[in-house]
Amino acid sequence: SQQGEEDPQALSIQEGENATMNCSYKTSINNLQWYRQNSGRGLVHLILIRSNEREKHSGRLRVTLDTSKKSSSLLITASRAADTASYFCATGAIQGAQKLVFGQGTRLTINP
Amino acid sequence: KAGVTQTPRYLIKTRGQQVTLSCSPISGHRSVSWYQQTPGQGLQFLFEYFSETQRNKGNFPGRFSGRQFSNSRSEMNVSTLELGDSALYLCASSPQTGFSYNEQFFGPGTRLTVL
Numbered sequence: 001s002q003q004g005e006e007d008p009q010a011l012s013i014q015e016g017e018n019a020t021m022n023c024s025y026k027t028s029i030n031n032l033q034w035y036r037q038n039s040g041r042g043l044v045h046l047i048l049i050r051s052n053e054r055e056k057h058s059g060r061l062r063v064t065l066d067t068s069k070k071s072s073s074l075l076i077t078a079s080r081a082a083d084t085a086s087y088f089c090a091t092g093a094i095q096g097a098q099k100l101v102f103g104q105g106t107r108l109t110i111n112p
Numbered sequence: 113k114a115g116v117t118q119t120p121r122y123l124i125k126t127r128g129q130q131v132t133l134s135c136s137p138i139s140g141h142r143s144v145s146w147y148q149q150t151p152g153q154g155l156q157f158l159f160e161y162f163s164e165t166q167r168n169k170g171n172f173p174g175r176f177s178g179r180q181f182s183n184s185r186s187e188m189n190v191s192t193l194e195l196g197d198s199a200l201y202l203c204a205s206s207p208q209t210g211f212s213y214n215e216q217f218f219g220p221g222t223r224l225t226v227l
């Protein structure tokens with residue numbers, strides 16, 4: 001079963017606009033990661049934020065984590081057509097090995 | 113470094129058959145995890161191997177099994193295939209030092225179709 005939910009399930013915006021995706025989870029976590037997947041291919045790691053961090057930046061990506069609300073958001077600024085993909089959040093448990101629990105994903109479409 | 117490689121990329125089998133998928137992790141990575149992705153269930157964790165030992169297992173029937181070799185390469189096997197086993201099977205490797213979490217590097221996946 002999925003750890004949580006992502007919102008929205010699908011998002012369509014114009015190139016140059018910002019895209020925000022949200023992720024909620026159910027159990028306590030060690031870290032939360034965001035991945036991108038293009039058309040049924042492998043996943044590409046975007047960013048990892050640990051449970052003691054509140055915000056993290058990487059290039060045009062900004063991730064926030066609110067452990068009290070068990071939620072995270074991914075902001076992509078100045079979107080490009082190449083950002084069109086599915087985005088997944090995944091949580092790592094406090095104890096255990098490299099087991100990620102994924103959300104259902106957000107399908108992002110950037111219109112030129 | 114070369115990325116995670118998976119073979120074969122595509123596979124078509126019939127119900128009742130068995131299949132073996134292979135994964136070669138990034139050089140130096142000792143943790144290898146397997147995930148199943150389907151439209152209905154999304155991405156689900158199958159199992160993880162570290163130093164040739166299965167360290168974690170997801171909620172899949174015993175028909176799904178795996179192993180890891182001394183060079184960290186891993187295989188997963190599905191016996192008595194069912195139509196519902198049709199999926200994209202993803203392998204991921206991680207350097208994982210100690211018990212700290214690291215990002216996982218995914219391969220391109222093996223697309224399995226069961227007829």
